[in-house]
Amino acid sequence: MLAYLRRRVLSSALPLLVVILGVFFLARLTGDPTNLYLPLSATAQQRADFAARNGFDQPVLVQFVDYVGQVVRLDFGESLRTAQPAATAVLRAFPATLQLAGAAMVIAVLAALVVGSLAAYRPNSAADRAASFLSSAASSTPDFWFAIMGVLVFAVWLGWLPTSGTAGAAAWILPVVTLLIRPFGVLVQVVRGAMVTALSAPYVKVARSKGASERQVIFGHALRNAGAPVLTVAGDLAVGLVNGAVVVETIFGWPGIGKLMIDSILQRDFAVLQAAVLVTAVAIFLLNILIDVGYALLDARVRQGAMA
Template sequence: MLTYLRKRIISSALPLVVVVVGVFALARLTGNPASLYLPLNATEAMREDFVVRNGLDQPLWIQMGRYFGGILRLDFGTSMRTGQDAADMALRAFPATLQLAGMTMAIAIVLAVFVGSAAALKPNGILDRFASFLSMTAASIPDFWLAIVGIWVFAITLGWVPTSGVAGAAAWVLPVATLVMRPFGALVQVIRGAMVSSLSEPYIKLARSKGATQYRVVGSHALRNAAAPGLTVAGDLTVGLVNGAVVVETIFGWPGIGKLMIDSILQRDFAVLQACVLLTAVAIFILNILIDLGYALLDPRVRPSAGARGRRRARSARRGNPTEIKDPAATGASV
C-alpha cells in the first residue's frame, strides 16, 4: 500500500508544478497592471516606479524564481488591489467553495445511489427508462444557463430565494441546485450500470436463494461491490466542482475561491491569482490521493503488493511448487 501511495504522489506532483508554472506565465500575458491601478494622467515616471515596486521590471524567469522561493518560505506575496496578504485572502475564500462542493456532492451521491439502484432492479423497465432520461438531461444542462434561468424564475419572478449572497439557508438553494445536476446525472448512469452487473452475479442469486431480503441484497451485497466505480467517478466530479465552480460562484456572488480568481484576473492581481491557483491545485492533489487510496481499499486488485503476490503464485505454479498455491481447485485436489 505504501508503494502504491508513493507512486501516486509522485505521478500527481508533476501536473501540480506544471499548472502553477503555466498560470504564472499566462497571468503576465494579460497586460501591465499599472494601466489599471494608476490614473489615466499618470506620468511615465509613476508607471516605472509602480513596475519596480511590484517587481515586474525583472525578466520572467527571475520573477518565477522569486515566486517559488517565496513559496518555500510560505510567502505568497501581497495583493496589489487591497494590500493584504495573498495567502490570507485565498484561505478565507476557499472554505466557502469547499462547503458548496461538499453539500453538492453529498446530495448528488445520495440521490444517485437511490435512483440508480432503483433503476437497476428492472433493467429496461419504466423506472429505468425514466431514470436514464432524467440523468442524461441533468448531465447535459449547462451550469450557466441553469443558473440564469433559476434566478429569473425562482428569485425574480417568484421571489422564493435571494439572487445572490450567503445569508440564510435560502441562499444555498440555487447554487447547490445548479451544481448538483451534472454530478447527479453522471453518477446515476455509473451506479445503475454497476448495479446491473452486480445483481446478475452468482453470489446475488445465492443470497436470494438463502432468503435474503431485497434490501439486504441491494444494500449489503450489490451496492458494496458497485461502490468502487462510483467512488472513482464521484471523486473526479468533486475535483471538477472544486476546480470549476467559477461560473456559478460569479453568477450568484458566492464568496468562494472561484469568484476570487475571476476578480484577480480582471484586476491583474497576480499574487492573489497565483495563491488561489496553488491552493486549489494542492487541494485537488490531496483529493486525488485520497480517491486513489479509497479505491485501493475497496478493490485490492489495484494494489501493487497484491499484484506482486499474484505474480509470485503464478511463477510458483509454473515451476510446479504446490506450497505456493492456496486454491485446492488449482491443483486438481478434491475438496
C-alpha cells in the same frame, strides 16, 4: 500501500510544476497592472516606482525564479489591491467553495445511489425509463444555462429565492442544485450499470437462496460491490465541481475561490490569482490521492497491485 502512495505523489509532482509555470506566465498576459492601479495622470517616475516596488521592473524569468522561491517558503506575496498577504485572501475564500462543492456532491451521490439502485432493480420498467431520461437530461444540461434559468424563474419571476449571497438557507438552494445536477445525472447512469452487473452476480443469488431480504441484497451486497466504479467517477466529478464552481460562484456572487480568481484576473492581482490557482491545484491533487486510497480499499485487486 505506502509505496503505491509514494508513486502517486511523485507522478503528480510534474503537473504541479506545470501549474506553477503556467499560471505565472498566463497571468501576465492579462496586461500591465500599472495601468490599472495608477491614474492616467501618473508620471513616468511614479510608474517606475510602482513597478520597482512590486518587482515588475525585473525580467520575467527573474520574476519567475523569485516567485518559485517564495512558493517554496509558502510565501505567495501581497495583493496589489488590498496590500494584504495573498494567502489570507485565498484561505478566506476557499472554505466557501469547499462547502458549496461538498454539499452538492453529497446530495448528488446519495440521490444517485437511490435512483440508480431502484432503476437497476427492475430494468426496462417505467421507473428505469424515467431514471434514464432524468439522468440524460441532467448530465447534458450546462451549468451556466441552469443557473441563469434558475435565477430568472425562481428569483426574478417567482421571488422565492435570492439571486446571490450566502445569507440564510434559501441562498444555498440555487447554487447547490446548479452544481449537483450534472454529477447526479452522470452518477445515476454509473450506479445503474454497476448495480445491474452486481445484481446478476453469483453471490447475490447465493444471498437470496439463504433468505436475505431484498434490502439486504441491494444495499448490503450489490451496492457495496458496485461501490468501486461509483467512487472513481464520483471522485472525478468532485474534482470537476471545484473547477466548475468558477462559473456558479460568479453568477450567484458566492464568495469562493472561483469568484476570487475571476476578480483577480479583472483586477490583474497577480499574487492572489497565482495563490488561488496553486491552492486549488494542490487541493485537487490531495483529492485524487484520497480517491486512489478509497478505490484501493474497496477493490482488493488494486490493493494487491499496490503492494506488489
